[in-house]
Amino acid sequence: MNRLWLSLILAAPALASAAPSSRVAWTAEQLNFVKGGNAQKGRELAATCTACHGEIGISETPDYPSLAGQLPTYLFKQLQDYADGSRDNPLMAGIAKGLGKQDMADLSAWFASLPPPPTSYGKETLKSAEALVKQGDNERLLVPCEVCHGNNGEGQKLDIPALAGQQAEYLKATLTAFKDGSRHNDVYGKMRLIAKTLTEKEVEELSVYYRSLK
Numbered sequence: 001m002n003r004l005w006l007s008l009i010l011a012a013p014a015l016a017s018a019a020p021s022s023r024v025a026w027t028a029e030q031l032n033f034v035k036g037g038n039a040q041k042g043r044e045l046a047a048t049c050t051a052c053h054g055e056i057g058i059s060e061t062p063d064y065p066s067l068a069g070q071l072p073t074y075l076f077k078q079l080q081d082y083a084d085g086s087r088d089n090p091l092m093a094g095i096a097k098g099l100g101k102q103d104m105a106d107l108s109a110w111f112a113s114l115p116p117p118p119t120s121y122g123k124e125t126l127k128s129a130e131a132l133v134k135q136g137d138n139e140r141l142l143v144p145c146e147v148c149h150g151n152n153g154e155g156q157k158l159d160i161p162a163l164a165g166q167q168a169e170y171l172k173a174t175l176t177a178f179k180d181g182s183r184h185n186d187v188y189g190k191m192r193l194i195a196k197t198l199t200e201k202e203v204e205e206l207s208v209y210y211r212s213l214k
């Protein structure tokens, strides 16, 4: 099942948007650079991040994302995207522009090394969200979220983020931004294409679902 979906994704050029949406290219060199990030140095640098992203990378503000346990390559890509304007956010752009590439790799290594946010906020039985996550929707050609984001919302590969335990308000805001195109740093526009087919109610439910996913 998952393999079929994956081959569909790979075989569908219609999914691709023309313009490059991020300047981060995962060459072996780039990957090794991020893998070589120094978590201890990152820990020191992170003192400037904790007011918003939490002492241990778990945000206490509903619309600020947690960073703990996230894939280091995803974190690095986002910091680069903020710095070069591929992802629009005045606040994070200002912060990311002040970081060198090495700082970004170190910070990514540090946050990735922390335990991910807890998900025991009270499991909501959101059957409709669960169906989208596990089965997708053939009528809308909607790929199940878990094909990419993992069976437990843990993310995978280079740039597919973990979603489990993420702040629901943030998830909702960022999915809405993909939907209306104001977030456009997803390579080939895949998340924009997916988010566009979702209703507002589905965006809301999926956000709560992933927040409480065990």
Ligand code: HEC
Binding pocket: 045, 046, 048, 049, 050, 051, 052, 053, 063, 064, 065, 066, 067, 075, 076, 078, 079, 087, 088, 089, 091, 092, 095, 107, 161, 174
């Ligand atoms: C004043 C508050 C504030 C500070 C300080 C701050 N951030 Fe952020 N950060 C945010 C907000 C708000 C967002 C969500 C922005 C958006 O919607 O694009 C964000 C988003 C991010 C993201 C993207 C997360 C994701 O899931 O896509 C990363 C990575 C990040 N910040 C890293 C950092 C690092 C590293 C530092 C310290 C060097 C830092 N931030 C400091 C508020 C802050």
Ligand code: HEC
Binding pocket: 009, 065, 077, 132, 133, 143, 144, 145, 146, 147, 148, 149, 159, 160, 161, 162, 163, 166, 171, 174, 175, 185, 186, 187, 190, 191, 194, 206
């Ligand atoms: C084809 C693979 C794929 C599928 C299917 C997919 N995603 Fe994504 N998603 C991605 C990638 C890649 C990104 C990171 C984009 C970037 O580089 O910023 C992402 C980013 C996100 C983010 C932003 C997370 C953050 O921390 O900012 C959310 C939320 C999200 N996806 C939710 C979903 C939901 C809900 C579904 C199912 C309806 C879904 N995704 C299906 C690949 C996918």
